[in-house]
Amino acid sequence: MKKVGIVSCYFQHNYGSMLQAYATQMALDKMEIENETINISGFNREIKKEKIKYFIKASLTSDILLSKFGMAKNALIRRISKSDYAAKSKIRDIEFDAFSKKEIRLSERYSTKFELSQKCKANYTAILVGSDQLWLPGNIAADYYTLNFVPNEVNSIAYATSFGQSVLTKDSSKKAAVFLRRIKHIGIREESGQKLVDQLCGRKVPIVCDPTLLFTGEEWMEIQQEKAIIDEPYIFCYFLGNNPPHREFARRLKSETGYKIVALTHLDEYVKCENEYADMAPYDIDPADFLNLIRNASYVCTDSFHCSVFSILYRRTFFTFKRYTKKTKQSTNSRLDTLFNLTGISGRIKNGDEDITECLIQSIDFDRAHERLMRVREESYGYLKKALADEGSTDID
16 A cells, blocks of 8 residues: 655654654654655665765865764764763663664665665655755755655655755755755745745745644653653753853753753763763653653753754743854754744743843743644644645645
């Protein structure tokens, strides 16, 4: 029986990436649509090779590329080092792999993109890519998340897919203009991405919410335990960037409240300033436990889009920091702007030097935010239903 094939970063050891991949599957399940996530283990090396070629050719001047270099260096340290950090990181990796194996429903193993392309028509009614920053320049160069492998006879859909930045290089723009014209239905996660699609190929496409937002906090209880992992008041910190002022803000929040700091540390890269600021830094945390830590926190400090998402869903008092402080064209901060525009939440983005007392008296209108989210969910599900129905039509002008 034919199914919808999902193209996502289900294997990425990142809490947001893995949860959005699971949420895409969960959304199609809710719609009672047969689906499976395409297993890329057979040709993931091919994808990585093309991405490495891109990064070698590209200039190492942007925040994005510098962060990727840090991630690559970190991966190497974890692989060859015998340090305590490397050993703990392996514990986290095991948790990620176990969650993916348990929760993500994978397809048969395809050896190459060519084999996948050849079997598309027989196996799938549609191929859906999304969400996350799957159209970053490196991924465009790798040419998998572009859906160029999908035959014209098979429906192709982008759901909440993101470029991750507001401007593309000349080469990436040229390639994007081609694949964006081929994809039959496109829904974008950020306003900046909506503008990019219009600029690159003249298509007017809708903004849809990240798949994690398609569900309420109660619906996300399906994969997590009810009991709190930590049974005392705490400040949950989840930082991916290397910005000491953000950790210092958390320390001052601890001094003001008396609550311990629980942090997931050294995630995308090894960050020296994280070694001393947290009272607890557990590593045996899978994506379901990540939700539990947010849900039961007294306060949340983060520079993560998805941590901000779940803080809103669980009505936690949270403070969000922009990971990229420079006003570069490659900055990924636009997704936070779109999130807060969608929910009507303001005043939550901090620099790190704010007065804690003033921050604590700033309220969040969660009732209004959740009402807005209900409307956004309806519109987003409406887009998905229309795109999946297809019936030979597209949203191409």
